[in-house]
Amino acid sequence: MPDSTPTQRAAAWLASLDAALTRGDAQGAAALFQDDSYWRDLVAFTWNIKTTEGKAAIADMLKATLGQVKPRGWKLTGEATEANGIAEAWFTFETELARGLGHVRLKADRAWTLLTTAQELKGFEEKKGKNRWFGTEHGVFPGRKNWAELKAEEEAALGITKQPYVLIIGGGQGGIALAARLKRLHVPTIIVEKNERAGDSWRKRYKSLCLHDPVWYDHLPYLPFPDDWPVFSPKDKMGDWLESYVKIMELNYWTRTECKRASYDEKKKEWTVEVVRDGKPMTLKPKQLVLATGQAGMPSMPTFPGMEKFKGKQHHSSKHPGGEGWEGKKCIVVGSNNSAHDIAASLWEHGADVTMIQRSSTHVSKSDTLMELGTYPLWGEEALAKGITCDKADLIAASVPYGLLGEFQKPIYAEMKRRDAGFYEGLKKSGFMLDFGDDESGLFMKYVRRGSGYYIDVGASQLIIDGKIKLKSGVSVKEIKEHSVLFSDGSELPADLIVYATGYGSMNGWAAQLISQEVADKVGKCWGLGSNTTKDPGPWEGELRNMWKPTQQEGLWFHGGNLHQSRHYSQFLALQLKARLEGLPTPVYGLTPAHHLS
């Protein structure tokens, strides 16, 4: 159809897909795809977060799922668009159990990428808009209880006389976003958080911290930031927002509560979780356990010879309060990622003598450039003016499979290199080991592959260029002495403070600590794609390992990531948990074996 419009071509393709699926013809449906093609499914077909790559794999996935999923009612929404020979279209569809939303990219009238997402479970829709709760039952009822009484009753019962269905360990943005979605779906949930107040996980970080992502990328579900919210939220303001959010969303959020141990009864299909709430031991019996203890996992504290002899102060970056009080002191920051740069800059602002130890090469994006090239096309004022709301942006982002994402990202970083050439020149001259990723795909790919290896520059790089933050590059720490650090090149630096900005381990480390090493090993490494690049060993997974989807341990889930991911993927994790609460059949397609222990 050379003269047809993109909308006509997309509609024809969707009709063909519908016909093939309706007649149960997996091969016929797969034939509608390019050889090099991707079907990314978020919980609609696979009860998993799964990208199926290539015709054969797509046919296999459909053979396994079609009988139960019974997809139907495919309808284009809006007009398709076309650019560079690729037509793009949005559509809705249904399955036996859910209503869905999807996106297709067509190349020569065959699908190159397909996204299918479950948006709501039939019969278990969120009560909102027209269908919202009335608030009061009009009429007069002897013995009626008001909202405050019912809320107090629920709070008094949950976890004591009534067990939560879901227990979320960790009350940062991840746990909070998920709990808000579960609340709307009427899934009884408790979040346990060791800190005094919701938001403390931000408040307790170093003083100069602001979010590294801009506000448009950082909304929580259901309650967007007001339109004057600063581009980069200061940490305490973010903490206060989370605390207000918890109250407004009426989450069952237990502060000052530490999780000590969890074990799963395979017969009862139930967890036994020992927590200490406000100093008092308690046992909870949830069916589902979500670890939302930070995508970054447990702090990785290195073990250098002689550390125990050091007479100054030393701590992991996660424990570092800020630069105050170090005026005139010798400070060493081991590491060269975001926290290392922020901490070094703050120490310098407070008059310390700072040296950053760069052990391996690091990517640096200037914050403004990254926002303009990387974020604003989807999340920002110009995108909003074009009708790309935050929800829409999340779906557009989700429509690009990880297998193609690197290619989609490379032009951004090619442009960044051109635009900030002088800056990068200066940085290299200072001795800084700079990279743009193994394949030049930049920051976001490093983030999803390894969760490390970059700095979003908000000023510290200039301090390095100017020699104000001293740089020691390409060395490792050989030994810590009483008042100094000895390096692999034989040099030695005096030190009053050592900050180990040495990152975090895999999230299954939390499972090892809370449950058992056996379960941690069964589940395997979290995060990363299997891209066979630095710190992300193969085989290729096509999705982030173990995140927001079923794991090898029944009833155990991992939730985390940045605010964008916490917001968007909490939607799909919440649907998976709700379906299980309601006893819907949830056969998981393509559960991945663990290839790496951590």
Added chain:
Amino acid sequence: MPDSTPTQRAAAWLASLDAALTRGDAQGAAALFQDDSYWRDLVAFTWNIKTTEGKAAIADMLKATLGQVKPRGWKLTGEATEANGIAEAWFTFETELARGLGHVRLKADRAWTLLTTAQELKGFEEKKGKNRWFGTEHGVFPGRKNWAELKAEEEAALGITKQPYVLIIGGGQGGIALAARLKRLHVPTIIVEKNERAGDSWRKRYKSLCLHDPVWYDHLPYLPFPDDWPVFSPKDKMGDWLESYVKIMELNYWTRTECKRASYDEKKKEWTVEVVRDGKPMTLKPKQLVLATGQAGMPSMPTFPGMEKFKGKQHHSSKHPGGEGWEGKKCIVVGSNNSAHDIAASLWEHGADVTMIQRSSTHVSKSDTLMELGTYPLWGEEALAKGITCDKADLIAASVPYGLLGEFQKPIYAEMKRRDAGFYEGLKKSGFMLDFGDDESGLFMKYVRRGSGYYIDVGASQLIIDGKIKLKSGVSVKEIKEHSVLFSDGSELPADLIVYATGYGSMNGWAAQLISQEVADKVGKCWGLGSNTTKDPGPWEGELRNMWKPTQQEGLWFHGGNLHQSRHYSQFLALQLKARLEGLPTPVYGLTPAHHLS
């Protein structure tokens, strides 16, 4: 132009207005209006909230204001519409100091109604969207303070070493909405609130209370309710929302603070306000004083002979905690408006023997019918689906001058009578004295004329129809005895509890109490239109007396009303205050003398 489109006709009219105003031709501009016409101005031309009625008055207003206002740049936005011979159009315009938004209704190519509103002051725009604060200053600055430190400093200084420009007495939704707007305009403001916590003005009311207006009508500025918020907010949930709102908006909100006395220094143009904060006396020196102590003013406690002898419990409805604990007791509720009905129903729910004393006739709207006919066309899901956002709805509502509002309202109540005929029949049979307003214009007109005289039925009327709540109608209280109430018809009822749901006085009663009777009398009655209907004596004012606009007492302002009014009019009060802070010329046109003391 018989064949022209409504848009063409509106554009032509706007061009004529622009031409007349640009050449300073007040008569020529007035000639563009119908004989029977209304120009409603919210702070754009008059630095007042002022409706000018008829050609001659419009010409006078323009003569007085044009020289300073210098209006220009009139531009239609979107397409005009036409129905029943009336064309309607939206437009933007500028003045010397402000950017504005307006609306016109044309009848036979002359203006029937014109609305002009100031939206922002040039050079003092709110920092939002693209222009929002960055949050952190990128770069590295020795000695920099973070958000939490700067906030703590401001809180420590304001009211102690640094005086607020505006002091708001009363921290309910009115004071809160206004303070949020002033915060965005960088006007140093303190709210003082006598209660322990923000939101207590709702929490402390009777237990069964829910908002009587639906959620779409109740948003505060800048932070709309989430889309699952109940249609009728339970009082405690509303209280919690206000408390979170105060924190999120970073308002300087002093709880446990009572205002004792205020006096104005006419020379210094400054108030001296004695407050007691947390038990400690303090003096504040604001330039502007806003009374936001409740549109309804101080509780009107009646004085019946013998009240002091009553051995049971008696209190004003504002002090009534709810029906609990009155099982089997004899309860009398004096009054027949919203609170009286809610309180009587709750007492009945708790097993009390309740009699309502209806002293004069009352309007009743069934809640569902009122929402469907009265609210949903502007504030509701269907309106939203048509693109009528809450802000837009507020402007549409504002576009109808009070002089026409009764006529606009009558068809709603004619339809209500038809639709709920059986219900009204039953109510009358029970002896209930029912009305639809002096001129059949219904509930909202009663609200703006007198702030009383109606019940939005959520169930109590059926209890009256069924005789479960007993009704004593058309009598007044003659005397209170030790254990009973004696009525004007000679009958007597035993009583363990008497609730006086006898309403509230005019807001200038607060001025009498806090400032002086002299100032209260100078300012005169608040609220009401001068419609010459029951409890709203003339002369005709055309706007609510003293609300959200300059009063006869320099530096004294009244703010209040329902959530819709608190939201919408706070915008214009905030602009008036900001203009004065910045020393802009704000000549007030049409300041009204006080015709009534209370």
